[in-house]
Amino acid sequence: MKKISVIFILPDLETGGAERIVTTIANHLSRDRFEPKILLLRKEGGYLSFLKNDVEIIDVNRERIRHSLKPILREIYRRKPDIVFSGFGEVNAYLSLFIKLFPKTKFIARETNVVTQHVTRKEIKFFYNFYNNYQRIIAQSDDMKKDLINNFNIRQSKIVKINNPVDFDFIESKLAASTKPESFKYNYKNVVAIGNLSARKGFDNLLKVFSRLKNENIILHILGDGKDREILHQMKDFLDLKQVIFHGRQENPYQFLKYADLFILSSRYEGFPNVLLEAGACGTYSLANNCPGGINEIIQDKTNGEISDIENHEDFAQKIMNILHYSYDKDAIKNSIKSRFSKNIILDMYEKVLLDLMKK
CATH class of the missing domain: 3.40.50.2000 (Glycogen Phosphorylase B;)
Structure with a gap:
């Protein structure tokens, strides 16, 4: 059976919450079913040392998120992954505009904040108009889920609530x-x-x-x-x-x-x-x-x-x-x-989202 190729996207692997979660998911996905890679804007951060050796790192070597869009899109076009999993709010927002360029790839966004509380820049809020382009959006909490539905008109059927795991x-x-x-x-x-x-x-x-x-x-x-x-x-x-x-x-x-x-x-x-x-x-x-x-x-x-x-x-x-x-x-x-919130419970939920998406 052909393995499902997944590219996770993050700015870096500094020791923050989003970085820890994506590192944990990439490390523990079943290797019989999945082939995980992590695309970083900058190959730096404390979680690099925790990443398993078989997780390929794609380094686009850019400082700013907006300057990284072209190399990110180039890598997606070149590698043609089955799934792109964007794990950081601002990257999610920019990427949402370009999803329809890749009809054969499924896109998942993991939202990192209650958007109306956290995002103040109007240009970023504008991109949330395109969030429905994602096939799945993962919200970490009920507050986050309600915010996306009520304030950004995201379809409820697209949102899956998955809490953070504890290792x-x-x-x-x-x-x-x-x-x-x-x-x-x-x-x-x-x-x-x-x-x-x-x-x-x-x-x-x-x-x-x-x-x-x-x-x-x-x-x-x-x-x-x-x-x-x-x-x-x-x-x-x-x-x-x-x-x-x-x-x-x-x-x-x-x-x-x-x-x-x-x-x-x-x-x-x-x-x-x-x-x-x-x-x-x-x-x-x-x-x-x-x-x-x-x-x-x-x-x-x-x-x-x-x-x-x-x-x-x-x-x-x-x-x-x-x-x-x-x-x-x-x-x-x-x-x-x-x-x-144990790791096994939460990682099973992530794996189910990825597998279900490939059935559609």
Whole structure:
């Protein structure tokens, strides 16, 4: 039987959510049925080392997405894949205009955000008028699916909801090698937040919340880097938050999650937050801001976490205090994630989408 050739398209393989998902799918597709390749705008990023040797990398060597369209289309024309799987919002948008040039190839877009929350450039929103050209669109959450249907008139029959997978084997291997961070002080509660230091992640609100907890034995550890780093550092100093530590980007964030008393997701909006899944996979209880992007699909109230409105700084601070007075069943937290989002469950869904598409 002829194998189904699939080309996945991404800007690069930096260590982000979309990159991790596509790497996981490409690595685990059945080699009896599929022949996966990954087309990158730039051959760089931490996930390159995790990619299996039999996954061919096509490098078009372009910095900007709009400048990469011609070489992407050239590669699709030359290689004639059965399926093109675009895994990044802006690439999806531009590519949608050209799908009809390739009537023998099936096109799938995996949307990465709630579009109306994330996309502000009018030129990108214009391309969503052509999204119905895709044979399938994968939404990570109900919020994302509703947004595409209600605001962009995408046909419901084209959209498949598939949540993000958690690679428990990978996380368990990281946890096994993890020791308690030196910055975790004895007799203090250690709270962890992880994400890009940008407005979207809401760390400004989190610092305001912690300004109400200055007299408590609680340390906030923020992992990540980004364009708002200086602003957030200045804000920390202005609020005199001596018990807030910025750790920058960490090679092994699971070390922090393993020993954390609480994980906080402060985002203003999300796609489907991998870090919330990973906190649960580490057995860590979570408190998440009530924002769009599948939060309520992950959090099972009082089992693996709780949801609250971070804009109400006083209430959110009190919620942190209440949670830290209790201990939670780490195995129950892990199982709440594993039973719904384990790699095998989610990858079976992706494989089914690819196979079903080839029957049409």
